[in-house]
Amino acid sequence: MVMRSKLNIRFAFHPFSRKQLQVLFWWQVPEYQDKFAIICDGSVRAGKTVVMSLSYVRWAMMQFNGRNFGMAGKTIGSLRRNVIRDLKRILISEHYHVKDNQSENMLTVSKNGHTNYFFLFGGTNEASQDLVQGITLAGFFFDEVALMPESFVAQATSRLSVEGSKAWFNCNPDSPYHWFKLQWIDELTKKKAIRIHFLMKDNPSLSKETLERYDSMYSGVFYRRYILGEWAMADGLVYDNFDREKMVVDIPKDTVWEKHWISIDYGTQNATVFKLWSLFKGTWYNNAEYYYSGREAGRQKTDEQYIDDLEDFFFDNRLERRDVQLIVDPSAASFKKALRNRGFAVVNANNNVLDGVRFMMTQMNQGKMKWTEASQHTIKEFGSYMWDKKAADRGEDAVVKEHDHCMDADRYFAMKVLYTKKRKNIKLRKEGI
Known part of the structure; x- marks a missing residue:
């Protein structure tokens, strides 16, 4: 035609x-x-x-x-x-x-x-x-x-x-x-x-290569919906595509990092998490993790104490403030203000949970995000971060807000650093009318 x-x-x-x-x-x-x-x-x-x-x-x-x-x-x-x-x-x-x-x-x-x-x-x-x-x-x-x-x-x-x-x-x-x-x-x-x-x-x-590319992009419930075309329930583990053998790796030898970001999930009684993400040859590695739960420790830290810990986190990982931006949940207003007062560069996270989960799963499948043995709390959360069955019974997609602090921080990173809105070509695309 x-x-x-x-x-x-x-x-x-x-x-x-x-x-x-x-x-x-x-x-x-x-x-x-x-x-x-x-x-x-x-x-x-x-x-x-x-x-x-x-x-x-x-x-x-x-x-x-x-x-x-x-x-x-x-x-x-x-x-x-x-x-x-x-x-x-x-x-x-x-x-x-x-x-x-x-x-x-x-x-x-x-x-x-x-x-x-x-x-x-x-x-x-x-x-x-x-x-x-x-x-x-x-x-x-x-x-x-x-x-x-x-x-x-x-x-x-x-x-x-x-x-x-x-x-x-x-x-x-x-x-x-x-x-x-x-x-x-x-x-x-x-x-x-x-x-x-x-x-x-x-x-x-659609070419065979295009079909294979889309087939590799999704996992779990999103694969069933977007590839198989099924009206499927979101249940079980959220990141059921997490493969420890493939996705938890040793840091490449002679690594010279090209860029760094730190994603932060901030909590009061809930845990506060710092995640260091570093780029090497097209792959982002989570090579350092800070985790503190006031509820588990029995003592809540102030914003200033958390920022003191962040200073130590920078020192331990040989980071310079001028080279690293922090991705923080936009709802953590007081914490962000305190960070800026101490000279840190802060950007707001995208906190769309479902879009973030779907996108992060794609990045995992494509090998663009990997973790290391330093990501201990993250690895635990991959095995316990669940879809909310009660919400699913109502026809809604929602996650259980437990064991999610590292998951949130990783999602913030994926959506801020890896996500780019694809500009549609003004010309009609050949991949489907």
């Missing part, structure tokens, strides 16, 4: 897969004429998002004129990055006229005498439902619906009062007790919905 935009840029795509073609034309199939919704779920990079948004706009433009439509992502920013940017270029290539009013977050799309209006929303939290109240819509597209609150989706679908209106959902799997799984996927007949389940093999544009 070849597309040419007004900028005379050619886009070459692999042929659509059978499932992609199903998505593109499902609403034209006679047996689905009475269906209200389509759900596309499954593994990452399976080629469902953009083809689904293209099908949504084609349906809207062929069935309606002068109507309002909704499109939502977790945030408007993520919707624009993940869907709208590529969708606009495809539509222009297909000779649609597209006007993007960014101040009002509205696309005006015209073709063959039809003009419709697509309003963009963010389903961020419970308050998001207020954004869609009062509007009458002929269709709604939900990108990553499993990340949205139930109240927002319920309010948005209730606005579909135009005759012939339909809802479009896509997502990666979550817990089997997630509200969307229970209320929509498990109730297809009741909801008058069809479901098309995607795996990466359903995206013919």
